[in-house]
Amino acid sequence: MNKTVYLSLGSNVGxxxxxxxxxxxxxxxxxxxxxxxxxxxxxxxEITRQPWFINCAIELETALMPRQLLSAVLKIERAMGRRRSxxxxxxxxxxxxxxxxxxxxxxxxxxxxxxxxxxxxxxxVLAPLAEIAADANHPVFKRSISDLRDALPPSAGAIRVIRxxxx
Numbered sequence: 799m800n801k802t803v804y805l806s807l808g809s810n811v812g813x814x815x816x817x818x819x820x821x822x823x824x825x826x827x828x829x830x831x832x833x834x835x836x837x838x839x840x841x842x843x844e845i846t847r848q849p850w851f852i853n854c855a856i857e858l859e860t861a862l863m864p865r866q867l868l869s870a871v872l873k874i875e876r877a878m879g880r881r882r883s884x885x886x887x888x889x890x891x892x893x894x895x896x897x898x899x900x901x902x903x904x905x906x907x908x909x910x911x912x913x914x915x916x917x918x919x920x921x922x923v924l925a926p927l928a929e930i931a932a933d934a935n936h937p938v939f940k941r942s943i944s945d946l947r948d949a950l951p952p953s954a955g956a957i958r959v960i961r962x963x964x965x
Contacts, residue, residue, distance in 0.1 A: 800859045803829070803867065804899040804931055806914075806923045807854050810842070811892040814852040815960075821874060821893050822856060828870040829860030835926035839960045843920070848890045852960065855898070855926035864900050868910050871895045898927060902937045913937060918946045921957050 805825070809817035815837060825831055835855045842848050860867060875882070878893045898914045905912045913936060917923055924947035927934070932944040939946065 800829070800861050801901045802832075803858045803860055803897065803901070804927055804934065805856050805858055805871070806894075806896045806898050806927070807856065808840075808851045808894040808896075808922070809892055810849040810851040811890045817878065817893050818852060818854055820878060821895060822854075824874045824877070825856065825858060825871075825895075828862060828867065828874075829858045831856050831858055833857040833930045835929040836959050838922065838926055838957050840922035840957045843922070851922065853922045853926055855923070855930055857930055864897070864903060864905060864910055864912060865907075867897060867900070871897065896923075898923065899931075899934060899936075902935070904937050919950075921947070921950050924950065925957055 807818050807821050811817075818837060822831055822834060833856065837852050837854050840851045840853050842851060862870060872882070875893050875895055880891055880893050896914055897910070897912065898917050900912050903912045914923075918936065918939060924943060928944045928947045932942065934943045935941070936943065936946060
């Protein structure tokens with residue numbers, strides 16, 4: 799049985815738009831990408847001395863279970879040249895794929911927390927996600943994605959649309 803999953807994609811190294819497009823293409827191998835948001839250029843949040851990111855959100859239908867999807871996402875990142883380490887977790891990267899919502903699943907393991915633990919704090923995640931899933935419900939906070947986005951303070955990061963649609 800397929801599940802509806804929402805992912806956030808980001809890139810701030812190399813051809814950022816091409817990196818997101820490649821990741822979306824590769825994600826079609828682990829499910830079906832049903833919708834994608836516009837691309838947004840976003841200010842880096844925690845380590846601010848790095849290039850700005852391009853982010854988007856996608857809706858994916860998949861038969862995979864959460865840990866299987868995480869494994870597939872990490873494999874895509876590695877295939878695209880990403881090397882995750884604690885030292886560069888928030889630094890520049892050519893691709894970053896985060897699982898935001900996995901249906902209504904709530905789980906916390908060493909490797910995966912659902913929903914994404916910082917989802918409600920990040921404009922660069924909530925703005926694109928609200929574009930494709932405004933009424934999706936956060937299973938912990940019991941609020942819609944658009945409500946969470948609208949509750950963010952102005953200091954939650956600069957963001958602007960740079961691309962109207964994904965090819």
